[in-house]
Amino acid sequence: MTEALKFRIFTEPQQGATYEDLLRVARCAEDAGYDAFFRSDHYLKMGSVTGEPGPTDAWTTLAGLARETTRLRLGTLMTAATFRYPGPLAVTVAQVDQMSGGRVEFGLGAGWYTEEHTAYGIPFPATRERFDRYAEQLEIITGLWATPVGQTYTFRGRHYELVDAPALPKPAQRPRPPVLVGGLGAKRTPALAARFADEFNLPFVDVETAVTQFDRVTAACAEIGRDATEITRSAALVVCVGRDEAEVARRAGAIGREVEELRLNGLCGTPAEVADKLGSYRERTGLQRVYLQVLDLSDLDHVELIAAEVAPQLG
Structure with missing residues (x-):
């Protein structure tokens, strides 16, 4: 029997949203039966929107x-x-996990x-160094969470050094919150997923690309036994669902997109049409x-419509 597909809401508040906006969507998603509420972690808008009233911090939002x-x-x-530095980030995520009663995924x-790095004065190294730092952060954060209470954690890498860190606080989930790794890199990304990930996520890709990248993760896992x-397989896809073509077109227009482009690159159409596309995606990947x-x-009617008329078809 095919496992039920879990539906999660993913928001991009850097495009212009307050905490109250996000809270309304999260409460709607919870009431409608969605599995999770996620958000991006960006400090600058993208595209032609104003981004007003300005960005909200991801982990401050999730704490609320x-x-x-x-x-x-x-x-x-x-x-x-x-x-963020990995030590303080481990503290932040563990605290939010405690505040939620063990509901955080990292x-x-x-x-x-x-x-966004230029706008807010954040150093932005070259790609190789960013991935080196990223790999060290994954090792440090998971290492801090895994350290037994009463023991300390030491790490000496090229970019970060921690000496006798108390490795506190601990997250509510043990041994740790689920760790998500994602992306389209052909070598390092799958290797890091094999080492650290509980879930591997693909951003806005077609079925063929997804098959190729999931296969790379499988191969990377085999290399280390x-x-x-x-590793849970997941994907993020833009969504635009309507009860009829007029409603689909209205929703596409509200986000500045063309219906046919959304049909090609995302999940767009009537509930039956979107359920069919998702079912095919699931079958292949x-x-x-x-x-x-x-x-x-x-x-919010869009959120409720998907929960009521798309999700049950993939249960």
Whole structure:
């Protein structure tokens, strides 16, 4: 029997959203039965939108939602390793996990958006160094969480050095919150996923690309003797669903996209059409979770429609 596909809401608040906007969507998602609420971790808008009233911090947002929701899993796609030192980041994520009663999932990426680093004075090394730092951060953060209470953690790498860290606080989930790794790199990304990931996520890719990248992760697991089925397969896809063509067109227009482009590159159409496309995607790739990129955060009816008329077809 095919495993039920888990539906998760994924938001991009750097495009213009307050905490209250995010809270409304999260509560709607929880009431509608979604599995999780995720957000991006960016400090600068993208494209032609104004981004007003300005960015919100990802982990500040999740700390608030941890206290104002009860069931939803909470996380980021993806926190940038360039934004924070690994020791304090481990503390932050562990604290939010405690605040949520053990509902945090930790997505970490190397960082990629040059302009936001320039805008906010964040160093942005070359690609090789970013990945080196990213790999060290994954090792440090998971190492801190895994250190037994009463023992200390020491790490000496090329970019970070921790000496006798108390490795506290501990997250509520033991041994740690699930770790998400993702991306399209052909070698280092699959290798890091094989070492550290509980879930591997692909951002906005077609089926053929997904098959290729999931196969790379499977091969990387085989190289180190890990069972690849331990790693959950997921993808993020933009979503635009309507009860009829007029509603689809209205929702596409609200986010500044063309219907045919969305049909090609995302999940767009009637509930039956979107369910068919997702079902095919799952059949080809072994997809277990889908992160629906919701770009119009004022349209709660959209969130409810997908939960009511798309998700049950993939249960």
